[in-house]
Each structure stands twice: as C-alpha cells, then as structure tokens.
Amino acid sequence: MKNGLKRELGKWHGYALMIGGMVGSGIFVVTGEAGAQAGPSVPFGYVVLLPVLLCSALAYLIFMSTPLGNSPGGAYVHISRTFNNYFAGFLFMWFQYIALLGVMAIMAISFGDYLSSVIGAGNTAILATVLLLVFYLLNIVGVKWFGVVQLVMSAVLFIAILVLVVPGVFFIETENFSPMLPNGVSGFIAILPSLFFAYFGFEQLAQAGGEMKDPQKAMPRTMLIGSFATVIIYFLISIVAFGVIPYDQLAQSQSAMFDVASVYLPAGGKWIVMVGIIMAFATTLNSLVMVVSRILFAFAEDRVIPVGIAKVNKRFNTPHIAITINTIIVLGLIWTRTLDYLLNVSLQGMFLMYIGHAIAMIALPFVRPALFQSALIKPKLPLIICCGVFSLSVLVFFSYTLIFSVFKLLLIWSAVGVVIFLFGRIQGKNKQFDYHKQLESAWQQESISQTN
Template identity: 30%
Template sequence: MTQRTGSSATRAVLFRRKSVEDLVAHGGEGEGGHLKRSLGLGQLTTLSIGATLGSGIFVVLGQAVPVAGPAVVVSFILAGITALFSALSYAELAGMIPLSGSSYSYTYATLGELIAWVCGWCLVLEYGVSVASVAVGWGQYLNELLNLLFGFGIPDALSQPPGDAGGIVNLPAIAVVLLAMFLLLGGAKESARANFVMVVVKVATLVLFCAIAFTAVKAGNFKPFLPLGLAGMSAGGAKLFFSYIGFDAASTAGEEAKNPQKDLPRAILLSLGIVTLLYCLVAVAAVGAFPWQKFDSNEAALSQVLTSIVSNKLWSILLAIGAIVAISSVVLTVLYGQTRILFAMSRDGLVPKFMSKVDPKSGTPKINTLVVSVFVALLAAFIPLGKLADATSIGTLFAFGLVNVAVILLRRRRPDQQRSFRVPFSPVTPLLGVACCLYMMFSLDVETWIVFGGWMLLGLGLYFGYGIRKSELARRT
C-alpha cells in the first residue's frame, strides 16, 4: 500500500500541470519587468519567414539532392506537408495560449511538467543548435563572396570548425551570432525592423535565382525522377525538414504580440505557405538547370548552380550577398526564439531565474540573450554542420509531435475554451501530424538517434538534479 502511495505521489509530481488560466495570467511577466507588446501581424509573419527561409535552400539543398535526386522537389513537399499538420496545431494553441514558451507551454498545460521539460529541452536543441549550424553555413557564403570580389577567402583554419577541411575555429560563425545578439539587445521591435529588411532582400534574391535558372531548365535533368527510389525521396524529406524549422518562431513572440489571439495563427500559417512555395520553385529551378549527379553536398549549392549557367559573376555576387543576408536573418530570429523559450522555462523555475530577468529599458531578457548568444557562438565555432542539422530535425519532430497531442487533449479537457483558430477535422489532422513526425523521425539514421538519446539523457539529468526541486509548482505544494 505504501509502495503504491509512493508511486502515485511520484507520478503526481512528474506530471503536475499548469492550468491554461495560470499560464496566461503570467504572460509577459519576468524578473523585475515585463516584455513589451510591440509586434503586429506583418512583423510576426516576417519573424517566422526570417527564421525559416534560408537554412534549407541556401545550406541543406546541396546535401539533399544527392540523396533524393530530382525527386528532391517532392521531398520538399513531403516535408512541407509534415510541417503543415503541426503548423495547424501550433496555430490553434498559439491563439489559445499566447506565451513565449511555445510548445513547451502547451505541453505544460496538457502532459505535465516532465514532458514539458522534455519538450523544452528539444526546443533548446531545435533553436540553439540550429542557430549554430546555420551560422556555420553563413561562413561558406561569406567566403564565396570574398572569392568573387577579391579572389581570396578566409583560410579554412579560421572559417571551418575542427574536423572539416583542416579547420580550427569558425570565426565567421562567431561574428554573425554576435551581430544578431547586438540587434536583439536593442529590443524586439528594433530587431523586427531589421529582420523585415533582411526578409525582403532574401525573397528578392531567390526570385532572381529562379528567373535566371528557369532559362536553363532542361527536361532531361528530371529523368529518371526517382533514381534512388522512394527511400531516397523519404530520406531527402527527413533531411529537408530542417529547412522548415522556424515556422513556429511567431509562437515564441506570444508575449510581445499586440493582438496574439488573432495574429499568431495567421502569421504561422501565412509564413509556412510563402516559404513552401518559394522552396518548391527554387528546387525545380535548381534541379532543372543543373544535373542532380553534379551536386557535391557543399553548403553553397545555389551558387554552384548559378555559376554553371551564367559567366557574368555579377549574378553570383548578388546571390552570395542575398544568402549572407538570408542566413543572418535566420540566425537573428531563431536566436530570438531560443531566448524567449528559456525565458518561459526560467519563469516556471525549471532553469535559473536570471534567464527571465527583463531589462526595464529595452524590455528584453538581456542576461538571457548574452548567455545564449555566447554559448551558440562557441557551438558554431567548434561543431561541424552535418550532424547538427540532423540532430536538430529529430528534436524538432519530437516537439512537433507533442504539440499535435496537446491539441487533442485540450479539445477533450477544455472543449468550451475560447479558440481564435481551430484545427480542421480534429482529431484526424493532429493524429496525421503525429504520424508524419514519427515517420520522419524513423527515416533518420541510427547515429542521429544515438545523439538524440544522449541529449535526452543529459536533459533528464538536469531536470532531476535541478528543475524538479526548483519548479514554481513544487513551491506551491
């Protein structure tokens, strides 16, 4: 009897939940101040576009084409559909629980503290590690631009992480992360303005690429369409899912949005639609203009395609500039999302309280931003890109799966709760979202699963060593 009672008490602790009302009541509240509500629909939409558009096209496309062949176009669609199911769930929950914690907060209200911690830990992987991996790709395009303009680039020893081409430290990656940090310290509104300009530049760059590449498209480059079979297409989709990471970035701005209930769902779905359309257009143009067998898995795939089409290096220079701006925008917006998620976890006591301390002048979590930025900069400087991208994908898929489950649970537990957006055909649509996430997860290789398992063990160690005792819910009981 005592053993059962002890077991029940343990479950009660691990799966204690915060009510929706409790979560929303503390929205915007930090240590010593409040986040400022300053972002409208346009800024929220470009925040998600900024976080998403760039990483897949400018960095990962060159790695996916050798895996999927011309079917990489369908791989993008497959990854986009997987993202759509989860985006619909995000849209419902973001309007219902407009908090900085994103899926971490949604899980806290439905599956309990332990699962919320696991979700938050996955988000640390999704946001923090993806910033680092994208920053690594930024250096590739910087070198491309320097070579085009001056005929030389930064030596590999100073532009590659250890283990890649004789690299020692990736200085360009450090530079772009620190640049994003300084923009974020200025405030959410100022960062959003800078991001808007960068989003316009990178969309224009991709449109320019398509206009040039479509002039060289050959039907023969699409034959055979499935040279590596359905398995290759699926593997390409799993790899390219990395390129959709970021559509949920608007949900991390829930406490800084002017009208979160209406604008957050719209921003999430609108940004995903725009990004998917651009991805498919660019993929068709790239594979149609350049034989898939010649893609060599480098991080500057679009530049490789453009160089093969036109001899005038002006276009390659413009593309390199656009890529640099595009990836800078990804670094800025994803780094923003990481700081806001840790802000929410800190407010709940699961990570140290200084992470939720708000600077009264700028209305931003200043110390949080400094700590996260320095950590990400060091990660970007010393870790190779490839495994970072795959590990990020599996963590993101896990978090997305939990969001779909959260929608189903809240529909059953809180059917009368006001929702500004409702997932159509629920629970079928969220269940499809869970199924797609699982399918994508099991398409990744064993090594990625081992890395993910190690990450989870580290996270659980931190929770049982710190979070379970410091939790705000623990203090109330």
C-alpha cells in the same frame, strides 16, 4: 507586460520572423545534399511534405489562438497547460531547445563556409562567430531593433529570390530531370526527414507571442500564409536549381545557388543573389537568437529552471541572461564544428517536440475543454484527430530513421535536463512559488494588454 517584455512586433515583423527564419535553413543547407540521394526529385519532396506541414501547423493554429498565444514559450506552454504537467512540456521542449541551438550553429557555420568559398578567403569559425555576436548585440538592445533589421534583411532576401527565380525558369533544361529518381523511391523517401528540417520555423513564430501585437489573431494568420509562401519559395528555387545544373554537380557545390545564378545572370545579378543567400543565413540566425532565448525565459518564468535566467534588462526589455547563455553554448558548437552530427541531433530534437505537440492537440478538446473553447480557431474534432494522427505517424517514422545515430546524446541531454528541472523546482518550492496557480493563470485570463 508583467513579465517585462514589450509588444513591439507587428504583422510584417511576424512574416519576416517566420518566412525569413525558415528559408535560409532549408533551401541553402539541405537541398544540395539531398540531391545526392534523391536527384532532381528534391523540389517535389517539399511539395510532398505539405500535408505533414499543414497538419503540424494546425496544432499551432489552435493553440496560438487561445490565450496561451499571448505568452512566449510556444509548444512548452501548449503541452504543459494541456496536460497540467510541467515536466511533460519541459522534456519535449528541452529536445527542441537543443535542436534550435544546433540550428543556430549550423546557420552560423554555413554562413562562414559560404562566404569564405565565394570570396576565396576567411576562416569559417571566425566569420560564424562575428555574425553570431552581431546578432547577439542586436537582440540585447531591443526586440524593436530586432524586428526592423529582420524585416529589412527579409526584404533583401525576397528581392534576391526574384532575381534568381524569374529569369531562371527560362533556363531550365528538362533533361536535367532525367532520371527523376536515380536511387529509386527509397532514395526519395530517405531525404524527406532532412527536407522537413526546412519547416522548423513554426516554433519561431510561437515563441514571439509575448512580443507580438494582437498575437491570438495575428500569429495564426501569419503562420498559415507563411507556410504556403515558404513551400512555394522552396519549390521554385529548387526547381530552378535542379533544372539549370545537373543534380550530381549541384550536390558537389559549396555555393550551389551562386553557381546556379552564374549560369544565366550577369555579374551584377549573381552578386545580388549572393547577398540574398547571405541574408538567408542571417535572417535565420537573427530570428533564432531571439526565439531560443524565449524558451529559456518561459522555463524560468515557470521556475522549472533557475528563475534568474528570466531576468529582463530594465533598459532594453530583453531577456539578456538567456540570450547570453545561448550565445556562449552556440559559440562552443561552432568551434567544435560537428555539422553533420548537429544536423541529425537538430532533426531528432525537432521531431520529438512536434510529436509531443501533436499529442497535445489531439488531447486538448478532451482533457482541457475550457481551453479548447477559448480558441478563436476550433476545427471539428474529426479533423483534429485525423490531422493529429497523420502528423504523429509521419513524425514517428521520421524520428525512427534517425534515433539510433543520436540515441546516446539524447539520453545524456535528457539527464542534464532532468537535473536542471529538479534544481529549478527545488528553488521554486523553497521560495514558495505557486506552481498550480501558474499553470492555470496563463489561459484563464480573458484579456491581456496588447501594449507594453
């Protein structure tokens, strides 16, 4: 490709990126903590969120089936090209950028916590650092190797899920689901924003547009199938977990799924589950090291941040500078270790970006009819509007529940983003970069090479 990236990810790599990238974040980080508030109703929380999930996914299905799906950048490109405004796309994606950096730190720290609790030794920060640096090097040496390793780890994760769930359904105790709502309906509603954290993987797949083969057709299909598969996986794992161990005990566990497996699996089986849990954290972190670097890459390609960040390694065809910058930031987050705060910031950043994306979906047929007509997936306008408004309403509510706890940090982060944006624009104008042409060119191309 003209930007230096190579299309080396196929259909199965896409599934491994999306499903493998999402499963670790939700089921192994949030579920046990959510049980403390909502009790054994947590599995049904994942199902209740399905309509929000599908309405949010619709925006990605539409945008990824347009020529915009051929490029990295995800929601940043979708929003900026819809409104013909770099800053709108940048600001919403800037919030998502900090969210994903936070998720990277959460995954690495959670991996360290989990492994040290299981083996009874080891420093969490050191274990987290080692895992992050392994995936840093893997992502530097090429997206092909990233895809191979992600696929293998996802296969191991899937096997572990089968080992956990299939026999586990026969050990479910129905009395563990009573009371279903120990803190009432309000407790159930309170956990929904944090459970939605499990579905942040949309953006991961969209960011791979520059390296997927036949992305306009492959990515929407992968997203739709992957979304349903992820909901099913979340429901089955959590229903077994809360059915086997009472919710109050599960909420106190530092290695919840390993403890669940220990109830009914022989030694060999529970260690398979432990390896699967480690793979869940690893697949998520590996995918994020790749994905978050493509956000910076897309920013730099548009000259809204310094263009040098978009530099691609000539040997490996990877944006090594962007990958390195993100790794340094996440290492700082790991060693300051503010997990609870990071989770709230990550959730808020994710909600704000999805809000912007929903607005862009509603506006697309009206403000960019030619771009909308180029989509391979074009739902009827009433469906777009209804899904957009529903998704927007729920996401605004979720955002409102968290905004006050992270308001100051978001203001500071916004100010930092504005300064970097202005610096990038000044640099671009000094080099006579054609911003108008860049906005139009991404979606007016009728065909883009699906090979190198």
